[in-house]
Amino acid sequence: MSVATITLNNGVEIPQLGFGVFQIKPQDTVQAVTTALETGYRHIDTAEMYGNEREVGEAIRKSGLDPAEVFVTSKLNNGFQTYDDAARALDGTLDALGVERLDLFLIHWPLATVRDFTEAWKALEQGYRDGKVRAIGVSNFQVHHLNRLLAETTVKPVVNQIELHPYLTQPQLRAYGADHDIAIEAWSPIAQGGVLEDPTITAIAERVGKSPAQVVLRWHVQLGNIVFPKSVTPERIRENFEIFDFELTDADVTSISALNKDERTGPDPDTFAYVPR
């Protein structure tokens, strides 16, 4: 099955479907990532915060694949928002993954009430200019954070990675992304399982002969979102990959989008201020 790619605003290509490793214990990560790579995933989403960058790198090396074939994203943890700390954190991520160059590095949270994300961004810009990272982006940024970043810094983020699923469809941030050529990555794309029993979704799944998770992931793909569902269950890892052999109708897409209730499963970016030190 061939996974579509999205061309980011600096010309770098990213597979639209990847594999997320949040909440996969370090000791389980090599196995899960190995299963994902064997299934055909070529995009892994990790973060310093997840504590498993080292094992992601190990799984890629063990796979026998050319590492250049696997797109890897990591993220700047919340304690490292000064310029110097952010520069060191990027080096730390490269070291943990065992690579000289990372595909995509994101500011994990804006933390605008406690830190200045423009300082961290300038360190990411320098890492980009130095060739340590092929693309830089942000995560959990609201429109006002993006406006400030675009006004006060030089390199435009290639993505904004935000919580997005049928109960939180984020129309404003998606429109902003479309207007500014900032691709949207959807985290918790199946709301950690919370949307899979929705009757609208189960009815479509039954009609098209796919699982509710496949229908929701396909909805993301048809909207143009980049997704990386997490699973430690081999059958689900494979199931989540089988989404490029069917299509939803426009009416299906519209009815899933209409399920929006602005309901978050994770923290609110405007109030989240957790810094671990």
Ligand SMILES: NC(=O)C1=CN([C@@H]2O[C@H](COP(=O)(O)OP(=O)(O)OC[C@H]3O[C@@H](n4cnc5c(N)ncnc54)[C@H](OP(=O)(O)O)[C@@H]3O)[C@@H](O)[C@H]2O)C=CC1
């Ligand atoms: N930037 C940010 O702030 C954030 C980024 N992320 C990123 O997004 C990724 C995905 O989000 P995540 O929060 O993990 O949640 P997901 O929406 O991907 O859901 C994962 C949960 O759903 C279950 N699951 C997976 N596939 C299926 C399926 N086919 N049928 C039924 N259940 C299924 C998994 O169970 P099991 O593993 O037991 O199979 C797990 O409990 C993360 O791994 C991370 O990379 C996530 C949160 C925040």
Ligand SMILES: O=C1CO[C@H](CO)[C@@H](O)[C@@H]1O
């Ligand atoms: O990436 C992440 C995983 O989920 C956590 C809780 O929702 C977030 O805090 C974090 O940003």
